[in-house]
Amino acid sequence: MYLNNRTRCPDDILEKLMVAAGRAVGAKTTKAWVNVNMSKTNRTRGTAEDVSRCRRLRGKKNGRLRRSRWASVAGAFNLTIPNPDYVKPEDVGKHAEIIFNLVMHEFAHVREYQIGRHKFEWSHRQNGRRPKWKRRPEEIRAEDTVYEAMLKIEKGKIKDPKPLVQALADWYASQMNEKTNIWLRHRKVKEDYNEAKSQDDQVPQERMQAAV
Numbered sequence: 001m002y003l004n005n006r007t008r009c010p011d012d013i014l015e016k017l018m019v020a021a022g023r024a025v026g027a028k029t030t031k032a033w034v035n036v037n038m039s040k041t042n043r044t045r046g047t048a049e050d051v052s053r054c055r056r057l058r059g060k061k062n063g064r065l066r067r068s069r070w071a072s073v074a075g076a077f078n079l080t081i082p083n084p085d086y087v088k089p090e091d092v093g094k095h096a097e098i099i100f101n102l103v104m105h106e107f108a109h110v111r112e113y114q115i116g117r118h119k120f121e122w123s124h125r126q127n128g129r130r131p132k133w134k135r136r137p138e139e140i141r142a143e144d145t146v147y148e149a150m151l152k153i154e155k156g157k158i159k160d161p162k163p164l165v166q167a168l169a170d171w172y173a174s175q176m177n178e179k180t181n182i183w184l185r186h187r188k189v190k191e192d193y194n195e196a197k198s199q200d201d202q203v204p205q206e207r208m209q210a211a212v
């Protein structure tokens, strides 16, 4: 897999997670191309495209620029993962799971490109206005593929990806910074305010008692 990682998250964690997700839905991960970006919010999103031609390969590996070369790619997608500064500390596990499910969904699209897109029905080939996301045939198929993969994981037919998802959640947990995380900052401001308020409340009572 060609992983173009533009986030702070280590390549190792992302790559293992993606290979597991891709295999779960039956895609060939070796020639897939993945760009990973970091969101400016806690959103996760992705878009897959059919890239079966040759493309110039660039990007960083092991901290230094990789030599440009031509690589044949079969299926690609862009993925945006949440910025740890916008993630609630108690929600790291939930976000890691969302990311894993989305990667499975994108690989479900990549799988169809690898099989050959002429074999399937596509929303842009239909007559009339392009349907909403929920009603597009390619999205319904992708959701079905993900659902089947999840059933297989539940039944134990595929190796459980939980440790890999947990590794991503742990990385998010390690990025919780009191100075930059908005939730932690918000809570601290609230705490300070309540503390100051309770002190203010206490002072008059003491004075009252002294006066009595």
Ligand SMILES: [Zn+2]
Pocket (backbone or CB within 6 Å): 105, 109, 138, 139, 142
């Ligand atoms: Zn989709």
